[in-house]
Amino acid sequence: MTAMSENSSFNIAERVEHFVRSIVTPYEADDRRTAHGPQEELVHELRAKAREAGLFNPHISAGGEALCHREMVPILRASGLSPLGPLALNTAAPDEGNVHLLSKIATGSQRVRFLEPLLAGKRSAFLMSEPASEGGAGSDPTMLKTIAHRHNDTWVINGRKAFITGFAGAEAAILMARTDRGDGKMAATMFLVKLPNSAIHIDRVPVTIDNSMPGGHATLTITNLIVSDEDILGAPHEGFAYAQLRLAPARLTHCMRWLGAATRAHEIATEYAVGRRAFGKSLIEHEGVGFMLADNRIALKQSELMIGWCADLLDTGEKASIESSMVKVAVSEALFSVADRCVQIMGGTGVSADTVVEQIFREIRAFRIYDGPTEVHKWSIARQIARESERP
Template sequence: MMIDFEIPAELVELGARVRAFVETEVVPYERDPRVTAHGPSDELRDELIAKARAAGLLSIQQRPGGMTHLEQAVVFEAAGWSTLGPVAMNCAAPDEGNMFLLSKVANPEQAAEFLQPIIDGARRSVFAMTEPDGAGSDPSQLRTTAVRDGDKFVINGRKWLITGAINADTWIIMADVVDEGATLFLCHGNAPGIVIERVMNTMDRNYVEGHCVVRFEDLVLPESAVLGAVGEAFRYAQLRLAPARLTHCMRWLGAAARAQSIAVEHAKTRMSFGKPIGEHQGVGFMLADNEIALQQCRLMIWWACWTLDKGGKGRHESSMVKSMVSEELFKVADRCVQVLGGMGISDETPVAAIFTDLRAFRLYDGPTEVHKYAIARQLLRAK
């Protein structure tokens, strides 16, 4: 079997174009006061979206004909050079994953009403599954219910860590239909019965309008609000989650590479004990470890993308990648903070923010321990 790591020239060119856009148009916004403790504001997002639209890079993953997973790997890594890059290009979570899911499951009427405005950058979306005392890494603990009432459903329950809930228009809600199973529902954010209790204070600040606690109080939805089929939510969630784990990895690989670049430049110029600190083994080895880890992560992502592009489900592969990449990129950022010294724990560079965001990434789309549990089960089941 022949292994070819060459990336097509046109894809290399597209990645370079995205990287240039992020460096010139997006990076200057990183110190904008509209990047709040709860993430970029909607106002800032709209301004960035307009720049990506003008550059022909908006929702690039939804272009006619779509993109392969490998193409996304190159482009999303370039976009992730700034944590605002995916926001500008409309390929950030949760919108990117929701667009993927809706493009696979929504019927034509639902796609026109709920999907197209997200693709256009006119609206944001949420995926409401996680609960404070129920569904999370184990979605089978779902406690939000949807009770049939004639030709309608009445939804009640409480969710939290619902990313971007404030001002989001397209809502995908997971609820348990009694005696029929977990089901996905579509509705607009202004539907009576959706109550946003509060915005949570979290260590990350890269998602638009942060994460919220949400309550559903007798939210009444018609039969037409069902996304796909009743009782199929877990299957659809898996359809979304395997690629979404990888796109998270792609974007954060770009951010970690940015942190490494800043650390390397600092190590070239910062003098200590008569020479640049990069020439001291302690620092040089940390930078070398980072470079090794970044390439390991990149190749693992490409391998999983190759599996998906061949038609594989990629659940086992994406769990392996998510586990390894989230842990290794956090170590990369940690070493970058160490190389930068006092400056590394300040906001003089984006490295401290990348570090805290990467710590949160270790929990996104399932913590490492859950993925390792799934990997082990797969190994024990194999003949």
């Protein structure tokens, strides 16, 4: 990245940070938030504010392409200073990850039908996970049970999906289903689907620990969904490879946004510790509290450096699958500890909804599971270590 582009990305990040702190954070007390995320009216209002400020899609260049990962780091971090920031700016998951994948492999007509609406602010979903109670795919995508089979000149899809973020209210989806490539080996294909579609039914939207994403995390039944060859994203039977193309960068952008959230929680806890007095002095003067804040500062910097390291790898063209797993583990665990210490420092106030710290704590706790639980990433890293040890 050139010095000019680096300066430009930091200038955008400064504008984003000012916008989130001054315009977005007051909406954190808005009553148009539910257990399943902000209402659509609130999302539209926030996005209108972002457009007015010239900051909608700050991670997308004037030419319509995503910035490199290193340039995204300060911008997405700034957007994450409020749980509502990514929604306002259109940098939120799953849309940001879907935009990345579509920009890489969508055909010209698919870009018009699916990518351009997402860049304009339409919401999307990524349909991969399936109900655990039915033995479906979760952290292991090879357990995929949703099936797409050829019927004349179309594909017919049947199956179930679970924890589909943002499906309610989404206008497009990337759907993964098992397909038969004829050699006896399991394959998967990604299909693009316009929503709503009568063949996809929302069974329920469970209440979850997090509530920053509109639409919640739906459980779906897919019954005889008909799609065409033109709806295949990329090549048929290459869905698993494309999932990795999407997931490695998506893990990293998640880390960028949650770095901003944890930074905000640390700021609030610091202000509380400086202003609150107990036993004759401010809380921060007590080593038990001061040391927690020091640990936070260290963890935030370590997370920042790891994110930057992996961003640089991705920008060189590396797949960085193992490296992104390392960052996902280290950053999600470190930032959860930051948020946990903030709650502890603030005592009763920390577990109340009087500040955004309580929500940030819940959201980052969920992040330790989303995009692969810590244990699955550690397993992948251990497998890589084993393979390396077997080399001559």
